[in-house]
Amino acid sequence: MKKTYLLAPGPTPVPEKVNLDMAAPMIHHRTPQFSKIFAEAAEDAKILFQTKQDVMILASTGTGGMEGCITNLFSPGDKVLVVNGGKFGERWGKISETYGLVPVWLKVEWGQAANPADIKALLDKEPDIKAILIQASETSTTVAHPIEEISKLTRDRDDLLLVVDGITAVGVYNMPMDEWGIDAMITGSQKALQLPPGLALVALSDKAWKANESSKCPRFYFDFKKERKNLANQTTAYTPAVSLVTGLRSVLQSMKEEGMENVHKRHNRLARATRSAVKALGLKLVAPDAPADSATGLFVPESVDGGKLVKSLRDDFGVTLAGGQDDWKGKVVRIAHLGYVDTFDTILAIAALEMALKKFGHDVALGKGVAAAQEILLEAY
Ligand SMILES: Cc1ncc(COP(=O)(O)O)c(C=O)c1O
Incomplete structure (x- = not known):
């Protein structure tokens, strides 16, 4: 006999209760029953993100949420500061390049955190940088970047966004999105959220929604404006991952209780x-x-x-x-x-x-x- 134990940084174990909740018979997604589940999950997700903003629930892995932030906030030719201290920092740069953005790389030694003074120096040198793209937790190196300190560089500037991949940080650390002035924050279901892979959650600040108005990157599936409009009607633009959303509601209820x-x-x-x-x-x-x-x-x-x-x-x-x-x-x-x-x-x-x-x-x-x-x-x- 061999029992197995899952202790890798994603996917992570799923509680028995959540598995049972997700095994409920399938329901149609354009129904009051699903809308209720979806609305409760979306509301509790605000507690998780520590935000008053809408939290979009997308059928995607975390990378889709990252890609959506690039395509919904920027235009080809935009300069973005990419903190590259590991595999996922590198991914920000690769997605940016895919859409014609111009990454200004801040290389950080693996195992080290980004130094806010180095970020400031780059911002001073290149004042047309439109955003800082960073991980709160760089899973490949198990480093926590100092998001609160870095947010002090962006929060009072209308022309500079702080885009945080919180895929292995949301639900792990205290990262109050609104209080710190984080402009975009992303997480994925298969990490602290105790769910199978397949959901990305994303929230944007008012400043980021304003940037969305003028952003010209091509997009279709990950269209945040469309998602927000649907969210107001307690649904999603396309077929949601019904079972995962049911699981999300269950997990968020447990997290609230804890x-x-x-x-x-x-x-x-x-x-x-x-x-x-x-x-x-x-x-x-x-x-x-x-x-x-x-x-x-x-x-x-x-x-x-x-x-x-x-x-x-x-x-x-x-x-x-x-x-x-x-x-x-x-x-x-x-x-x-x-x-x-x-x-x-x-x-x-x-x-x-x-x-x-x-x-x-x-x-x-x-x-x-x-x-x-x-x-x-x-x-x-
Ligand atoms: C910090 C971080 N960013 C992005 C990702 C990519 O997420 P996904 O594999 O869900 O697309 C991961 C996955 O491990 C991650 O840990």
Whole structure:
């Protein structure tokens, strides 16, 4: 027998109750029954985003939400500052180029957070930059970029937008969209939202909606103006992902019951416990200075092939963690704290890591990481 455990930074486990809610018989989407579910989900999504703005619910993965932000806010030829400190920062630039925007790249060393002073220097040098495109949590490097600090550079300027990929940050950190003045924020269903992949949620500020009026990028499916008009009538422009929206309503109700502050605290506690375990095991964090609470990355010992380690964890131990990407392939393991993950999932991930490292010949004091994590995890009880 082998049980399996999913502790990668997306997709993440789905609670049993949510799976049951999503298994309800299909209903037609242009009906009062669906409109009620949709309207409740859209209303609660505002609590998640900490915004008064409409939150659009799109049948798409997170990347579709990112693409929609580019096509709905900008025009070909527009200059955008792209913070590129990992795979997803790079993706902002690639989408921008696809639509004829001109990325001004801010290269950030993998494992480091963007420095707001460097962003300011670039903005001063190129005053016609129209937006900063950034991740709140750069999942590939497990770094949290300092969004609140960066928002101070954009919030008082009418001609400069802050577009935040919050795909592994919304529902993880406190990121009050309206209070900080974030102009566009995106998340995806398969992360902190504890759902299968297939939904992107996007909200825009008034400033961003104004930019939408003059934006000339081609668009059809991801037309935010059309979505907002439909949202006012408690529906979507095209066939919504009915079951996922039903699941979204259920998850948001549970998150409300837990309290958003507690949801954030939970992610933080699991992340701190994991970081403490990594240190206790004498291993190095990949993002020691600005670690994200969404996932914890660590360098595997040089004597161990990280690719084989992650594969063995998955195939032999039944524990799915994530490896490293690009230059970090085979060198890094990432343990997620996202969504439906609790104390004992985290202990399990650390215990499995210790055992797998030992199996691969690394001298591990079994239980040392677990004990360090337990000290922190006990805070919850
Ligand atoms: C920070 C970040 N941005 C974008 C994406 C892409 O999202 P999707 O795979 O849902 O399109 C991911 C997925 O892992 C992510 O972590």
